[in-house]
Amino acid sequence: QVQLVESGGGLVQPGGSLRLSCIASGSIFSTYVMAWYRQGPGKQRELVARITTNGNTNYVDSVKGRFTISRDNAENTVYLQMNSLKPEDSAVYYCYAGGLGGVHWGQGTQVTVSS
Numbered sequence: 001q002v003q004l005v006e007s008g009g010g011l012v013q014p015g016g017s018l019r020l021s022c023i024a025s026g027s028i029f030s031t032y033v034m035a036w037y038r039q040g041p042g043k044q045r046e047l048v049a050r051i052t053t054n055g056n057t058n059y060v061d062s063v064k065g066r067f068t069i070s071r072d073n074a075e076n077t078v079y080l081q082m083n084s085l086k087p088e089d090s091a092v093y094y095c096y097a098g099g100l101g102g103v104h105w106g107q108g109t110q111v112t113v114s115s
Contacts, residue, residue, distance in 0.1 A: 001025075001026070001104075002024055002025060002026045002028075002029075002032070002097055002101060002102075002104040003024070003025040003026075003104070004022050004023070004024050004025075004095045004096075004097060004104055004105065004106035004107075005022065005023050005106060005107070006020060006021065006022045006093065006094070006095045006106040006107065006108065006109040007020070007021050007022075007023075007109060008020040008021050008109060009093060009109030009110045009111045010110075010111070010112070011112045011113075011114065012085055012111070012112070012113055013113070013114070013115050014085060014086060014087060014113055014114075014115055015084060015085065016085050016113070017081070017082060017083045017084075017085065018082045018085065018111060019079060019080065019081050019082070020036065020079065020080040020082070020093055020095075020109060020111075021077055021078075021079055022034070022036075022077065022078045022079075022080075022095030022106055023075075023076055023077050024076045024077070024078075024095075024097060024104075025076070026076070026101075028099070028101060029073060029076040029097075030053060030073040031053060031099050031100065031101075032053070032097040032098060032099040032101070033050065033051070033052050033053060033097070033098045033099060034050070034051050034069075034071055034078040034095070034096065034097055035047060035048075035049060035050040035051070035069075035095075035096040035097075035098070036048045036049050036050075036069060036078075036080045036093055036094070036095060036096070037093070037094045037096055038089075038091035038092065038093045038094065038111075039091055039092050039094070039108075040088075040090060040091040040092075041091075043091070045094070046060060047060060048060055048063055048067065048080070048093070049063065049067055049068075049069035049080060050069065051069045051070065051071050051078065055071070057069050062088075063082075063089075066082065066083050066084045066085075067080060067081065067082050067083070068080070068081040068083075069081075078095065080093070082111070085111075085113045086113060087113045087114060088113075089111060089113050090111060090112050090113045090114070091110075091111060092108040092109065092110050092111075093108065093109050093110075093111055094106055094107075094108045
């Protein structure tokens, strides 16, 4: 069973930066596709960024050029570097792991962008 624990959320002013981290338990982290989703108030959960097992990435259009997803297989960790944050980026951000072992979600971390 894979457990995902996110950290790094918080309150930041528009234009600021945050880095989210997600640490996964288990020894097969490198075989999972990892992703970050977010869900804002009254909105559906949406895919923000995704990174495959060989490091290929893709992003939702609204964050391209501002957010960067990366992974450290030795540390069982996936990161989301968020720059130039906007109020519309405010949401609960969830870590996702998907692979032959199934689909797993973290508990979420709140990101609030406000002055």
